Amino acid sequence: xxxxxxxxxxxxxxxxxxxxxxxxxxxxxxxxxxxxxxxxxxxxxxxxxxxxxxxxxxxxxxxxxxxxxxxxxxxxxxxxxxxxxxxxxxxxxxxxxxxxxxxxxxxxxxxxxxxxxxxxxxxxxxxxxxxxxxxxxxxxxxxxxxxxxxxxxxxxxxxxxxxxxxxxxxxxxxxxxxxxxxxxxxxxxxxxxxxxxxxxxxxxxxxxxxxxxxxxxxxxxxxxxxxxxxxxxx
Numbered sequence: 001x002x003x004x005x006x007x008x009x010x011x012x013x014x015x016x017x018x019x020x021x022x023x024x025x026x027x028x029x030x031x032x033x034x035x036x037x038x039x040x041x042x043x044x045x046x047x048x049x050x051x052x053x054x055x056x057x058x059x060x061x062x063x064x065x066x067x068x069x070x071x072x073x074x075x076x077x078x079x080x081x082x083x084x085x086x087x088x089x090x091x092x093x094x095x096x097x098x099x100x101x102x103x104x105x106x107x108x109x110x111x112x113x114x115x116x117x118x119x120x121x122x123x124x125x126x127x128x129x130x131x132x133x134x135x136x137x138x139x140x141x142x143x144x145x146x147x148x149x150x151x152x153x154x155x156x157x158x159x160x161x162x163x164x165x166x167x168x169x170x171x172x173x174x175x176x177x178x179x180x181x182x183x184x185x186x187x188x189x190x191x192x193x194x195x196x197x198x199x200x201x202x203x204x205x206x207x208x209x210x211x212x213x214x215x216x217x218x219x220x221x222x223x224x225x226x227x228x229x230x231x232x233x234x
Contacts, residue, residue: 130169
């Protein structure tokens with residue numbers, strides 16, 4: 001299989017080779033991250049899945065989140081009428097910034113047009129952490145300025161690829177910070193789970209294992225911090 005491919009939307013996709021990977025996090029790792037045992041049970045209940053080893057076959061994932069430029073191409077070619085909330089904003093609407101102000105329905109429509117699908121949490125996490133269980137895409141230590149999170153001080157989305165030092169083991173970028181990314185799985189059996197943190201997330205919550213979900217009210221408003229990337233199985 002080719003290590004890099006492009007499909008209908010012209011987006012560069014990276015091969016994630018088949019094999020086992022570490023999915024989820026242990027209580028000991030959570031305790032080490034927070035520095036206190038009391039935080040472990042709440043984090044486990046709210047954000048984190050228990051650790052296990054999982055095998056996934058070969059698949060491809062977009063190197064970057066889908067941008068405004070790419071979403072505009074999809075709208076033009078399909079005559080999709082639901083316009084992203086911040087499409088024309090001077091702050092959020094830069095062609096190379098992640099598209100925001102959308103929901104799972106919009107993202108799924110794009111993915112279907114492109115011949116792809118939204119990632120499962122397992123697909124997303126393997127691409128982010130590699131085969132050796134990294135807690136952040138770049139390694140196991142926080143860095144404060146290596147991704148677009150609270151500590152970087154940007155307070156808005158950034159052009160995809162602006163933080164190349166944050167790339168994952170497989171060379172996938174922007175998987176920590178910038179925008180939360182949609183998956184097909186459910187968080188607490190209600191809303192769909194999102195991964196990766198965003199520009200208003202502290203870096204400790206931009207971990208490869210951390211998960212969250214927007215409320216229906218937030219989705220209806222078209223959040224400025226929620227985007228997506230796609231996966232593909234040949």
